[in-house]
Amino acid sequence: MFGLTPLGLLHTAISLVALWAGYQSLLQRGAIDPRQRLGQVYLWSTVLTCLTGFGIFQRGGFNEAHMLxxxxxxxxxxxxxxxxxxxWPYAQTALWTLTxxxxxxxxxTETFTRVPRxxxxxxxxxxxxxxxxxxVVFCAxxxxxxxxxxxxxxxxxSRGPAGTRTAL
Known part of the structure; x- marks a missing residue:
C-alpha cells in the first residue's frame, strides 16, 4: 500500500497513534502532559515511532529523517x-509541543510525496x-x-504563594 514495507506500515500506524494522542492532549489539556494517560500514550508511541523509523531505509541509508x-x-x-x-515547566511545555x-x-513529507496516488x-x-x-506548520x-x-x-x-488559588 503506497509503496510501504510491513515495517513502514507498522511505523505509520504507531505514528498515527502518537499524532492522535498528542493532538487530543493539546485539545483537552492545552499541553502534552506525560503524567496523564494521553501524555503516556503520546510518549511511548513517539518512542516506538522513532525506533521503528530507524529500520526504514527507502530513501537510501541513514538520512535526515533518521536524524530527526x-x-x-x-x-x-x-x-x-x-x-x-x-x-523549567515552560520549557517542558515547549519541548513536548516541539516533538x-x-x-x-x-x-x-511521506504523505504528500505519495498522495494523491x-x-x-x-x-x-x-x-x-x-x-x-x-x-507554515512550524509557524503554527x-x-x-x-x-x-x-x-x-x-x-x-492566579495562584497564591503556596500554590493555592486566590480570588481575582
Whole structure:
C-alpha cells in the first residue's frame, strides 16, 4: 500500500497513534502532559515511532529523517528531566509541543510525496513547496507554543504563594 514495507506500515500506524494522542492532549489539556494517560500514550508511541523509523531505509541509508528521530528522542529525554527551576515547566511545555511538530515533518513529507496516488502534491523532501508547507506548520506550532506559555503564565499568576488559588 503506497509503496510501504510491513515495517513502514507498522511505523505509520504507531505514528498515527502518537499524532492522535498528542493532538487530543493539546485539545483537552492545552499541553502534552506525560503524567496523564494521553501524555503516556503520546510518549511511548513517539518512542516506538522513532525506533521503528530507524529500520526504514527507502530513501537510501541513514538520512535526515533518521536524524530527526534521534533529535526527537533527545528532546523527549530532555523534556522528562525533573529540573527545579522556575522557568523549567515552560520549557517542558515547549519541548513536548516541539516533538509533535517533529512528527509533522516526516508525516507531511511521506504523505504528500505519495498522495494523491499517481499525482502526489510534492516531488520529494527537497520540493520547495513542501519546505514552505513545513515552514507554515512550524509557524503554527510556534503560535501554539506562545499560547501555551501565556496560558501557563496566567494560571501561575492566579495562584497564591503556596500554590493555592486566590480570588481575582
Amino acid at each position: 528521530g534521534v533529535l526527537t528522542l533527545l528532546v523527549l529525554g530532555l523534556a522528562l528531566l525533573p529540573l527545579r527551576m522556575r522557568w 509533535l511538530f517533529f512528527h509533522m515533518v516526516p508525516g507531511l 499517481g499525482a502526489p502534491l510534492f516531488t520529494g523532501p527537497d520540493d520547495p513547496q513542501l519546505q514552505a508547507t513545513v515552514g 506550532f510556534a503560535v501554539v507554543m506562545l499560547l501555551q506559555m501565556l496560558h501557563r503564565r496566567r494560571r501561575a499568576r
